[in-house]
Amino acid sequence: MSNYRYQLGSHLYRFDNLADLMAKASPMRSGDQLAGVAALSSEQRAVAQMLLAELPLKTFLEETLIPYEKDEITRLIIDEHDAAAFSEISHLTVGDFRNWLLQETTTEVDFKRIRAGITPEMVAAVSKIMRNQDLILVAKKCNIITQFRNTIGLPGHLSTRLQPNHPTDDVNGIAATIFDGLMYGNGDAVLGINPATDSVSQAVKLMKLMDDVIQHYEIPTQSCVLTHVTNTIEAIELGAPVDLVFQSIGGTEATNQGFGVNLNILNEAHQAALELKRGTVGNNVMYFETGQGSALSANGHHGVDQQTCETRAYAVARKFKPLLVNTVVGFIGPEYLFDGKQIIRAGLEDHFCGKLLGLPMGCDICYTNHAYADQNDMDNLLTLLGVAECSFIMGIPGSDDIMLNYQTTSFHDALYARQVLGLRPAPEFDQWLKKMQIAPADNLTQLSNTLPDRFAHPLNMIKELS
Template identity: 45%
Template sequence: MNLKTTYLGTVYQFSSLKELFAKANEEKSGDRLAGIGAETVQERIAAKEVLSQLTLSDIREHPLLSPEEDEVSRMIENQVNKPIYESIKNWSVAELREYILDDSTSGDDLKRLGRGLNSEMIAAVAKLMSNLDLVHAANKIEVLTKCNITIGYQGTLASRLQPNHPTDNVDGMIASLKEGLAYGMGDAVIGINPVDDSVESVKRLLHATHSFIGDWDIPTQNCVLAHVTAQMKAIEQGAPADMIFQSIAGTEAANRSFGINASLLNEANDMARTLGTGTGPQRLYFETGQGSELSAEAHFDIDQMTLEARNYGFAACYDPFIVNTVVGFIGPEYLYNNKQVIRAGLEDHFMGKMHGIPMGVDVCYTNHIKADQNDIEDLGVLLTASGVNFVIATPMGDDCMLNYQSLSYHDVAALRQTMKKRPSPVFEEWLEKMGIYENGKLSKIAGDATIFAR
């Protein structure tokens, strides 16, 4: 395996595949914080050149984190389809990129191909792609999943309605929920981040959302984004949960810092199937974000983009209903500015789709990062063009509980109209029935939450 090249008269020798992957990554403040990123643009270009010539078998045969040491690595390795892998193992990473971007390669071709790749191969090819490459490739791939309704159809853009409240006040949450529904939000999930993730609080929010959904016959799913163990206890005590949620990471050690492991998630999946209120077959919701492994000191000198790809390999083992990356939320230590946030959002979406998972993005930022609402709207446009399964919508784009900025209800509505996207079909039928949509567009009463006061 050659890890050496000469570029502009300078010899670049990389000591390991791990170092090569890190230095071939687009600039991320998290990689700099970890001391593993490229020192110069020239070094980054040299790393990309070397990476492009490696074969897929080179990557598989030299794991960045050994399956003997890490359960995430084992699970990813066990998922690789051997006949598909054998047919492509001698491809270079550059040849893989050309195949993905070729006009004759369909979305179904890419979904089949993805079954023969591991997460590191998918990360490697993403490192060689431009932003437009990532948009073009991801847009080919349709991933359909069903909990209570099916989302992910090409030509649609679903949304998670996020009616968080700074004190978990049910009346305040319901008021925000009504406004979001009046803008056509909520087909992916009505998902609440609780301030208090005690079992009693989780039960109260699940009962409130489930009752509202039932009263108005809304074709969607509910979820409260507490720790998985709190949700499981709430469900055991009779709380109506369509899905179970958990944040995940790309290494066993980072997952352990979250208080989870593969066995616990298997147990949660079984509980969602036997005691949950979602009809399925998919009933899990995962959330990720570049940099989480570094913040847990569990990154093993692997770059944050590659670790994020491993999140998706881990998630794919559970056949989830939805997965989203929270790009821009963790902070400038990991994604410093608008350029890095936009790049990470496009990388994450592409890598998730190549893993065959239903990929969404929380298009967001915090006030101490060098980005603003225009940057987030730019990323929203790019992701919508990429065929993202869903985005997250908050009232006025300002989450008053988590204290960060995201897309607003009306932003998502504008993305649908501008990019000619529709809500998920069954949800759109309900919107038409409620008078919120007319002829595939928002009606004159859209945004008026008083329609739910009748």
């Protein structure tokens, strides 16, 4: 019989196991309802949260949500757990841990000291009993800094992925979008293209295009074609100019099998990219994307709620010391995050959990056209994540990705966030914007009104490369 029981008046609430308790304690979302693991009432959810708050953190080391022998992500989490780092907080309950995180005297120095001792399940658990403002406050205290050709994640900075997708991978269309984004001060996190095909030769062509732009204009940034990791390994073997290796990942072995990857394949790609030594200020060479609902979509969730599965993916990411990680928070659709409220909550949860675990966490602040959300919801999440000092967001012309057919944040949105919150691009990119007269020397949160002739129109820049 389960030990997870709570008497409320005449009603005795029972939860089957730790996974059931975690799922019932999760804020409402459509994906957990679809999986049949969500709380059946607000009262049941509140009871689960109260029980969870009283649970000792060490419980998560004694009772795994997914069996050790059945899942390589569970084995990774348990085998790499640092008992010495955990000892400082091992006496705490989940509720005590929340209070410790929120204390004014607790800082990034303290987080760094205990980070190797906290598991994704502990972090997911504490997030379930936190309000939105709690998630923002703690995430803001986490300073996760990574480097390749520039420095991402410094306090007071907000980077952007310039996403020049094109439905036919037309080189001129992609190049025009790249230059358009640069004119708006976007692209310091990465120039990152989702290719329209799985062709390795096409991926190599796009890699060369972005590398030509970066090298010709001496831009302190990095490029990435978001193709499957095995395609990138093949591109490296062909001598392509690979900066970052991309892969979508999930929080269970079964989910990653659905993506066609495992820890060994990711390790092979990581080592191959490191050997290229293309970074100038650092060697963080991996780029991962995640998203709540992927485990259920792959039928690999093992009855675990989607937010906990998502947080387990961060154990995979942190093993490979990535330059960038982002949750594509509303991309999978309303089956998993039904409306703007659920998307906003999930984005704040993912950002908090990723940063607390030591990841350079960004967010694709987005929704599909059949979700009950709109651009005002995205403005709200963008602003909240900006306050929480999210590492990076997406930049796409007009917020509309014409290849992937979803809505996200635009070049202009990044300028809004930087201006209203006083945030700046990565420092090396800041200096490049000033040198190229794209931004005035005295205010790098705004753009110059007078550009050099060769920047008067993106097509003029494309001609320089031809």
